[in-house]
Amino acid sequence: MVEMRLDGNAIAGLLREIFAMEMTDAQGTCGNCGAVNEVGRVQVYVHAPGTVVRCPSCEHVLMRIVRGRGKYWIDLSGVRCLEFAEA
Amino acid sequence: MGFISRGFRGRRRDTASSSRVPPGQYTVTDFPVLSAGPTPRVNLENWTFSIEGEIDEPKRWTWKEFLALPSETVTKDIHCVTKWSKLDTTWKGVSVDTLMEGVETAAEFSTVFSDGGYTTNLTLDDITGNKAWVAYEFGGQPLQPEHGGPVRFLVPHLYFWKSAKWVRGIRLQKDEHPGFWESNGYHIRGDPWQEQRYWGD
């Protein structure tokens, strides 16, 4: 069952579509426990009605992403802060 | 349309129209596992199922008490919003009508909640009148953890995201509170026959 869990690399393409830049090396601060991790390190569940991203330290939901009917619905409220370099 | 991959068929999806298969669905013979998080580890010694919220006296059952309740075996078709449908699935569990016996409430809505934090919202109308169960067996076997065991909610007339895995209780509410997926793009009700998949459908 642990095979259901991937990491941030699995959503690199999806995040690129949304943010229009590479995000896996961006640093996110978990709104629940304060852990700071590169997006590449987060836990990712893709076998679901949507994509669920969880903190690798406390498993709290960082992001939810749903695609359908030509739209994205994104909840980033689990991420207190996202840091990445300017181009 | 753009580029087509020569010779690509994709998985053979049985979309033959049938009065049992809602629009946009295809049937499968396996049982796909979908998960939004780690499988909770459940200790049956401490496990309880409760009905709480807009209720004079909340009800609670331990695992032993729950198993002692009158149960039913039902055969139902299930429909996942990710488009697969599985026909004639057999479940054993306790009807929500049994659990709600004697409950007086002004609530019209509910939140079904699970270990691990998952929630889904359902109207009382959608979970009473022989429409919903709290199930602990699938196909004659104890429900496996990957499919929501020991106990999951079963409300097969709606998309299967509403049949919450690892369920722990029902919270009765006067107002509607969108659950985990309903608050993030998925339809508040989720009727597969009206193809209510997403917001705006």
Next chain:
Amino acid sequence: MARAAVLGRLGCQLGTLAELKPETPRVSSLYLDVPKWPGHLAGQHVDVRLTADDGYQTERSYSIASAPEDRRLTLTVERLEDGEVSPYLVGELRVGDKLEFRGPIGGFFVWEAQDERPLLLVAGGSGIVPLMSMLRHRASASRKPPARLLYSSRTFEDVIYMEELARLAAAGDGLSVHHTLTRDKPSGWTGYTRRIDAAMVKDVAWPKDTMPAVFVCGPTSFVEAAAQLLVDMGYEPRWIKTERFGATGG
């Protein structure tokens, strides 16, 4: 890493299959000619999209096996028995066919030879693919940090790139390759014959005071077990980058 190269939504590209090379009974490499390929970094992947004539589409990610210096873009794909995409890529696709994909993608699980830290690569099964891109890139570099590869496969037949790895290790430029087989003990085999464990990792991994750069890739359970063994040895989690392939998909 040059960020200017990674701005903007990625358009879909079409590559033409120039050569198909079987690597093992289940694994083949696809050599693609891609006009206007922008270049990539070792460790990145592409998202391949297949479209059936009824409009049905599906996508899968595949790691790039070729080095940034190589002429053709190479993907190495394992055909999964119940897969939807992999049996098409390894089985149906023919030389001359076009393949649609987006990429290169990835900014975390990447390695450049200018990183001077000793390199430790740990691969489970097809997890070797992005690490091979790193080793091929290292082979072209003028300055090569010392490197070690620990590669776990089921059987001897399943080992991908066996000869090329032997050749790279024999070059005498600071690379050593260590194999383990989990379901096989061929006669004459000098590698390990068991799942990776603390003793194996202690033998192969760089001592912790060398503060190496570590990349671990393969199925989720392999990656998490390997990473934990390294942390148990005293490695800092931040030295270790992981890429989980998951057991499904393909």
